[in-house]
Amino acid sequence: MTVEKIKKMFVIAPLEHRESILATLQSLGVVQIVDIFLGGESGRAEEDAFDWGRIKRQNIPERRHIEKAYESVVSSIRFLNNYIPERTGYELLKKGPDNVTAEEAEKILSEFNFEEFILELNNIEGQVKNLHAKRLTHLTRRENLLPWADMPVPLSYFCRTNHVIIRALSVAVTSVEPFQKAAAEAIDELWTAKVSESKKNKYIIVMYHRDSQAIADKIIQDFDVHPAVLPCVDMTPVQLIAELDKKIAAILEETRKIEEHLRDMRDKILRLKVVANNLDNALLRKKAQEFCGETRATFLIKGWIPEKRIASVEKALREVAREVDVSTYEPKEGEDVPIILKNPPLVRPYESVLGIYGNPNYGEPDPTLSMAVFFFIGFGFCLGDAGYGIALALLTGWMMWKLKLAPGVKKFLTMLFISAISAIIFGAITGSWLGNLFTDTSDKPLPSSHLWLKQVLLKLQFIYPLGKHIMYFLLAALGVGYVQLFWGVLLKFFDLLLRRRFLDALFDPFAWLLFAVGVPVGIYRPPIGVTISVTGIALIILFAGRDKKNILLRLGIGLWTVYGTVTGFLSDILSYCRLFALGLASGIMANVINIIAFFLFAIPYIGWLLTIIILVVAHFIFLFINVLGAFIHTTRLQFVEFFPKFYTSGGYRFEPFGLRNTFVEIRKD
Amino acid sequence: MGDEVARAVMAAGGSTLGLALGLLGAGLALGLGATGSSMGVGIAGMTASGVLTEDPNKFGRLIPFIAIPGTQGIYSFVIFFIITVVKLNMLDVKNIHMPTIHQGLNLLFIGFSAGLVEYGSAIYQGKVAAAAIGVVAKKPEQTGKALILPAFVETYAVIALVAALLIILPMKIG
Numbered sequence: 001m002t003v004e005k006i007k008k009m010f011v012i013a014p015l016e017h018r019e020s021i022l023a024t025l026q027s028l029g030v031v032q033i034v035d036i037f038l039g040g041e042s043g044r045a046e047e048d049a050f051d052w053g054r055i056k057r058q059n060i061p062e063r064r065h066i067e068k069a070y071e072s073v074v075s076s077i078r079f080l081n082n083y084i085p086e087r088t089g090y091e092l093l094k095k096g097p098d099n100v101t102a103e104e105a106e107k108i109l110s111e112f113n114f115e116e117f118i119l120e121l122n123n124i125e126g127q128v129k130n131l132h133a134k135r136l137t138h139l140t141r142r143e144n145l146l147p148w149a150d151m152p153v154p155l156s157y158f159c160r161t162n163h164v165i166i167r168a169l170s171v172a173v174t175s176v177e178p179f180q181k182a183a184a185e186a187i188d189e190l191w192t193a194k195v196s197e198s199k200k201n202k203y204i205i206v207m208y209h210r211d212s213q214a215i216a217d218k219i220i221q222d223f224d225v226h227p228a229v230l231p232c233v234d235m236t237p238v239q240l241i242a243e244l245d246k247k248i249a250a251i252l253e254e255t256r257k258i259e260e261h262l263r264d265m266r267d268k269i270l271r272l273k274v275v276a277n278n279l280d281n282a283l284l285r286k287k288a289q290e291f292c293g294e295t296r297a298t299f300l301i302k303g304w305i306p307e308k309r310i311a312s313v314e315k316a317l318r319e320v321a322r323e324v325d326v327s328t329y330e331p332k333e334g335e336d337v338p339i340i341l342k343n344p345p346l347v348r349p350y351e352s353v354l355g356i357y358g359n360p361n362y363g364e365p366d367p368t369l370s371m372a373v374f375f376f377i378g379f380g381f382c383l384g385d386a387g388y389g390i391a392l393a394l395l396t397g398w399m400m401w402k403l404k405l406a407p408g409v410k411k412f413l414t415m416l417f418i419s420a421i422s423a424i425i426f427g428a429i430t431g432s433w434l435g436n437l438f439t440d441t442s443d444k445p446l447p448s449s450h451l452w453l454k455q456v457l458l459k460l461q462f463i464y465p466l467g468k469h470i471m472y473f474l475l476a477a478l479g480v481g482y483v484q485l486f487w488g489v490l491l492k493f494f495d496l497l498l499r500r501r502f503l504d505a506l507f508d509p510f511a512w513l514l515f516a517v518g519v520p521v522g523i524y525r526p527p528i529g530v531t532i533s534v535t536g537i538a539l540i541i542l543f544a545g546r547d548k549k550n551i552l553l554r555l556g557i558g559l560w561t562v563y564g565t566v567t568g569f570l571s572d573i574l575s576y577c578r579l580f581a582l583g584l585a586s587g588i589m590a591n592v593i594n595i596i597a598f599f600l601f602a603i604p605y606i607g608w609l610l611t612i613i614i615l616v617v618a619h620f621i622f623l624f625i626n627v628l629g630a631f632i633h634t635t636r637l638q639f640v641e642f643f644p645k646f647y648t649s650g651g652y653r654f655e656p657f658g659l660r661n662t663f664v665e666i667r668k669d
Numbered sequence: 670m671g672d673e674v675a676r677a678v679m680a681a682g683g684s685t686l687g688l689a690l691g692l693l694g695a696g697l698a699l700g701l702g703a704t705g706s707s708m709g710v711g712i713a714g715m716t717a718s719g720v721l722t723e724d725p726n727k728f729g730r731l732i733p734f735i736a737i738p739g740t741q742g743i744y745s746f747v748i749f750f751i752i753t754v755v756k757l758n759m760l761d762v763k764n765i766h767m768p769t770i771h772q773g774l775n776l777l778f779i780g781f782s783a784g785l786v787e788y789g790s791a792i793y794q795g796k797v798a799a800a801a802i803g804v805v806a807k808k809p810e811q812t813g814k815a816l817i818l819p820a821f822v823e824t825y826a827v828i829a830l831v832a833a834l835l836i837i838l839p840m841k842i843g
Contacts, residue, residue: 357814442670470835470839574828577831578824585743585744589747592754604777625739628733628736628737632820633823633827636820639817
């Protein structure tokens with residue numbers, strides 16, 4: 001498999017068509033626009049043909065306006081989200097994000113005056129903030145009044161005296177006695193009364209003659225005493241508190257009404273999202289425009305385009321403007337070309353595993369197909385139980401069917417779904433159906449109607465990994481490794497042949513292949529096998545250091561490479577024994593659960609229930625652990641053992657300039 | 670145990686000492702492996718809770734990293750289970766399979782060495798998992814790559830399990 005063919009494209013058109021051409025390219029979504037000023041001086045004929053002195057970067061002042069509008073729309077959405085929360089968690093998975101059809105979006109964009117609405121919304125936001133602030137002030141005042149609630153006189157008494165000063169003081173409990181003592185000693189005519197007390201403070205009223213004011217102030221300062229600031233009104237504290245409560249209630253009522261009004265704006269938030277989407281795409285266009293060059297009368301776009309799309313893009317652009325020039329070129333060696341993977345539908349889900357490692361470079365073969373085959377086998381080998389395979393298939397199938405998932409997640413789940421089938425196959429031929437739950441009925445009090453199932457399942461089994469076939473099972477795991485490594489090196493060999501590097505192909509991969517072929521042949525026909533292997537090793541010793549002039553150095557490198565090749569071959573293949581171990585372990589672990597579960601069956605009355613609970617819960621947990629293990633170990637075999645044999649990676653995915661639906665999904669009906 | 674049974678066992682070459690050695694091997698395998706897994710899961714779990722205080726939404730992504738160092742405990746349990754239940758038939762008290770001293774020593778040494786590997790690899794895998802959790806915290810889109818790193822340590826735990834299975838499963842006891 002190779003990646004899709006991509007070409008370099010230049011579009012040159014008159015300046016007045018700039019907006020419409022970019023909009024057309026965006027709606028087509030098949031061209032990746034790149035910065036025309038980067039990588040222009042590399043001596044490529046098509047780019048040297050431009051008169052670079054006259055090409056300038058575009059100046060885009062209107063970008064600021066769009067950004068401003070975008071920001072205000074986004075903050076309005078965020079404000080409304082306080083009252084109309086977004087879908088989250090399971091609800092989001094079930095229903096997916098908000099969506100509209102293209103026509104609906106079009107209608108909203110032409111009819112909805114979002115600027116007016118945002119002004120209105122800002123107004124409401126101001127009101128809400130204002131009400132909130134007012135309520136806080138009232139609450140603070142109420143709080144301050146509470147200690148004085150037992151005082152039966154209007155508060156105006158405190159402020160309308162001529163000769164006497166009345167003060168309300170909160171005194172820390174620890175300072176009450178010393179304060180009162182000091183006050184009584186210093187002030188002649190002093191009257192005090194306690195109104196209330198809390199854990200920390202006592203609230204007292206003091207009354208003294210105006211002549212003693214200076215002394216009184218000093219004493220108050222000296223102790224942990226805080227004068228309360230009470231409003232000068234003709235109401236008792238209780239009355240005032242009631243009054244404040246009324247005001248607070250009124251504010252709450254008003255806030256509630258506004259919030260209700262805001263909650264009714266569910267359709268408005270959708271409209272705002274459509275607008276935000278639109279502005280976001282406009283910004284994308286402006287960013288793409290920054291990548292373009294301009295002269296006095298024309299502008300230039302540089303981009304990457306899949307070869308099969310060239311004709312349709314050219315046609316669409318000509319419809320926009322007659323005087324547009326589209327030219328495409330074959331990418332040259334060393335150019336940073338993006339890649340599009342091209343795989344059949346059954347293999348495509350495995351691209352998500354490849355993506356973890358890295359994408360192929362342009363011109364490098366895409367290893368997804370080879371990897372998918374071995375991943376399929378490896379995963380089934382590791383999970384190795386038909387019961388777990390069926391459970392995994394049902395679980396992933398249900399998720400894909402019922403839930404609205406992001407494309408990446410869906411791809412990954414599809415990969416697990418397909419791989420689960422492999423586990424079912426492996427489980428069936430090794431007789432593992434949730435371990436021995438159905439196949440070994442000797443120690444389980446199961447109904448006799450269960451027996452026909454046992455007969456059927458046992459008929460499918462022809463490998464006994466826990467019995468007589470244990471060594472064969474191990475050899476099968478290593479055999480998978482041998483085949484996969486062999487295939488990897490073979491791919492390298494063909495790749496070098498295609499690149500016409502015949503000597504490299506002969507002395508590196510071919511020598512390895514000779515050595516590898518000799519090993520299994522040697523088991524049956526030792527002389528022939530040894531001859532083949534030794535030939536391979538001789539090739540490596542003699543030619544691995546072929547770029548060195550010094551003959552001793554060259555042989556040294558050869559010997560060192562042989563050491564690396566042989567040990568690497570052994571350790572790579574032995575690494576596949578993990579398939580064997582995990583495959584056995586998952587079956588044994590399932591058996592353990594079954595034994596423990598049926599242990600509880602003997603408990604009177606509830607035994608059967610406990611058995612079922614243990615079976616369901618424990619098998620579910622072990623399903624998770626086994627799938628995790630199978631995925632990680634199989635992936636590792638691809639990444640560590642398989643890929644280094646032939647695959648370099650380092651490419652980046654083709655990301656066309658297109659329409660983006662960040663806020664709302666545009667449905668295609 | 671009655672005299673008759675003892676005599677029958679002796680006739681087959683089995684002995685109480687052999688049984689004791691075998692059980693010691695099973696116990697060491699489980700004890701060492703489960704202890705190591707507890708420590709490894711602990712290390713990964715502590716790091717994960719640190720990340721969760723910053724971003725509770727990463728919970729789902731972090732679960733596999735905490736689970737990975739737990740597999741050694743399961744591998745040890747598999748070894749323990751095969752020795753005690755499958756080979757020695759400990760669940761059936763009247764019909765325990767008695768290993769010879771030679772078989773008992775075999776079980777002891779494979780149980781001990783496998784347990785030791787599970788113990789060490791679980792702890793170090795926990796450390797790698799903790800570091801990988803750091804990757805997830807900063808670059809959630811690289812979760813896939815981060816998940817592969819702890820698997821390198823797991824190799825040795827798997828090798829120990831393979832070795833133990835290869836020695837124990839074909840053994841004929843009693």
